[in-house]
Amino acid sequence: ETGVTQTPRHLVMGMTNKKSLKCEQHLGHNAMYWYKQSAKKPLELMFVYSLEERVENNSVPSRFSPECPNSSHLFLHLHTLQPEDSALYLCASSQDYAQATNTEAFFGQGTRLTVV
């Protein structure tokens, strides 16, 4: 138990579906992240929120839409995905963002997404 909970653990969706991934952290952290992990690529940072504001703008397709309603919750809304979007989606949190210390990431167990 890392203090970061992700739901669902597994998700199969069609290309025309709309679904959302949920992440909740119970650690009182100020920063939350979405990472994508696929078989042949490193952990790819998708989105960063610090103090509930989106702070980094990586090149992520618009079919992925993040939402951070408060400091404990992070969502990833999915719509019209492609089969190549199938991957493990990991949420993480850290005490602070882009500081010399207090940035160790605590990961959730991930959502295994399959797009059919």
Place this chain on the structure above:
Amino acid sequence: GQQVMQIPQYQHVQEGEDFTTYCNSSTTLSNIQWYKQRPGGHPVFLIQLVKSGEVKKQKRLTFQFGEAKKNSSLHITATQTTDVGTYFCAGEAGTALIFGKGTTLSVSS
């Protein structure tokens, strides 16, 4: 953009042998972190190095941060089957962590 390279990508050892993975950044880092991901699991934080030339030990694991703060290594002495998994380095330079591709370690008894 900032890149973090990690080698080797895979390493197989006999139980009891040593293992080392290397990490290199294209830019100077404010800190470097190491994570371990067991098969089917999620990355778990191991350690953070902040100072130039820093060396830290955790039992059989030795972590080093280069003098120029652009490279790092993780060395495991006398590997055990419980060491299997993927070891990631992650560097920070004023942005969120950038992860290397990881080194996947397998150990046969």
